[in-house]
Amino acid sequence: MVVDGWLDRLAARRPHVLLAITPGATAARLATEDALVDVGAVVTASPADADVLVVVGYPGEEMADAIGDVWRQLPGPRVRTQVVDPAAAGAAIRAAVAGLSGGGQRAEALRRHDEWRTGADHRNDGDPDESPGHRGHAEHGGHGESMPMPGGLMMAERADDRDGLKLDVLEVTLGPVLADWPAGLVVTAAVQGDVVRKVDARVVGAESTAVPSFWDGADGRRRAAAHLDSLARLLAVVGWPAMAQRVRVVRDAALGAGPVSDVRSRLAVVDRRLRRSRTLRWATDGLGVLTPQMARRLDVTGPAARAADDGGDVTARWRCWLTDADAVLAGRDPGPAVGPRGRGRGDRTASAALLDAACRLMVGLDLAAARIVLASFDPDPDEIAVAVPRRVED
Amino acid sequence: MSYPVWTVPVAAVVLMSFTATAAVLDAVLDSARRGGGWRERVGRPVWEAARLLRQRRRTTVAPDALLWRLGTSGPLVVALLMAVVIPLGGRAVTDPVVGVVWFNAFDVALWLLWWCAGWGANSVYGLVGGYRFVAQALAYELPLMFALTAPAVAAGSLRLSEVVAAQDRVWFVVWAPVAFLVFLLAVTGFSVWGPLSYPAGWDVAAGVLAEPSGVDRLLLLTGRYALLAAGAGMATALFLGGGAGPLLPGWLWSGLKILAVLAVLVAMRRRLPILRADRVMKRAWLVLLPLTLVQLLVVSVLTYGGS
Structure with missing residues (x-):
């Protein structure tokens, strides 16, 4: 004791x-x-x-x-x-x-009576409907003739892969509870090995989604903080937690009440460090290229659309966040927008367009790259009030 | 020269002290905690260990229990086995004729062990992490082998005591700086640490580290720091002249050098983002591997050119 x-x-x-x-x-x-x-x-x-x-x-x-x-x-x-x-x-x-x-x-x-405890003792007692996926929602049903396996899990099915081989297809659900991931987003991905072949994304709603996004509005500091929040998430996903933490500190300073000049000088330090990092560029260069034509077609606005004119890869997008954050802190407006992610067109919010673009570009990448691409668009689920299912196939 | 058998536990204690030091160093270098004083940070490994000792040992649905246990406990065992050949002040627990190969053999065993740690949990994230390790190992293992060869060629021996003795005039780091750097990088690779912690990536919920909990996790995390410590010990013997140095006794020189290398390895974690295997594979094979080969050629010419 x-x-x-x-x-x-x-x-x-x-x-x-x-x-x-x-x-x-x-x-x-x-x-x-x-x-x-x-x-x-x-x-x-x-x-x-x-x-x-x-x-x-x-x-x-x-x-x-x-x-x-x-x-x-x-x-x-x-x-x-x-x-x-x-x-x-x-x-x-x-x-x-x-x-x-x-x-x-x-x-x-x-x-406690956890399934993983009984699973070890009575392997065949598992109820298929209750099989826990890692993040909660592994939808193991609906796989046609899949055979039940020990623990109530299902066997993977096979399909042709990009190299003409026949490989197992595994349905992996990413989210809604996942670190540095857009709140409530659920991405169901069909993966072969770790290559994403099909993406299906939706936002699992909160109890009420009528509130406007926290980041919306005319306040320049808040818009800068929104970009830094996105950037911190991207850096965490890229695998640079120390840098993500530093960016979060600058974000909090932008949201705080301190003088703007102080926030800008802190931002400048981070900015220099990131732009100089060759290894960060190895991780993000040439990845998830959004062309200007594609941006127009998909109604992408805001920083992601501006980055499309500047190469359109993940690197261009995080650079655009840095540039925009400093610009709005300095009182300049980098482009017409309602929120930090753009203004959207018609009924479609800016984030809905970003999610659509991200899902299209994730197909054909491996899991790590697909997550980086999604993080580089960073759709804000607060803006996507209604769950609109979208499906993209290879 | 070797010590008697009873020194095996002593070597283990020495390795574990360096392991603990690595964990403390990592906590001290962490900038995340604002306002945290030195005491806050130095004690962190103790709290983390207490936390894991108290945590229940969770399993997953239908795990491959045998391979999983092998994978979670294996890295620590490998580090201990590496430690028995590492000389401290000129003497090791044992000094086999093939000391360098002994080290190499166990670092290759880590391919299987890390993969098992990922595979065994029967979870997507663990599985992806396990395979990421294999991909990463394909990138660093051959450069590592040639980096290990450089000091062995220079000394004309695979026996570690002779490799150390051959550095009485010039440390091999002077002749073989590229091999030294590649060796350090490879140590972070087999320890799944810092820029080469891709198998434990945050994007896949910590990959090989996603599922182990309680004492399993404690063993695995301890193993990771122990591998860094063993790698630092080996770097000291192969490249930094072992216990050579003025005034102080040899074992103290060895210890100081190991600490310095360990500090560099630990600090690497916060300096760089993760190097993803798919992105660095090309560089590893087209740049790193030829560089280590040229390094080997240079060392060979310097060693045998004169005679």
């Missing part, structure tokens, strides 16, 4: 947190990220590594199901909490971390 209490205290000093972010909760997310730093918590990428699951915003029914699946994969000791009001984020996080130690955890552990 003494040892237990001692371990509890040590372990609670660095809790690992998994964020489940719903669309429309950007303000709550930013407050949560801030609160996590205050308690010394670290954001993690997988449920196996998480102690705390933080649901940000009100999830809709489908999202709530996915969050439930993810929750069942936390090893424990585990705590689940919800942040809706940005002002209450700090208190919620502190309470969650406090809940990690103490007798409650023992009681909860005894009550």
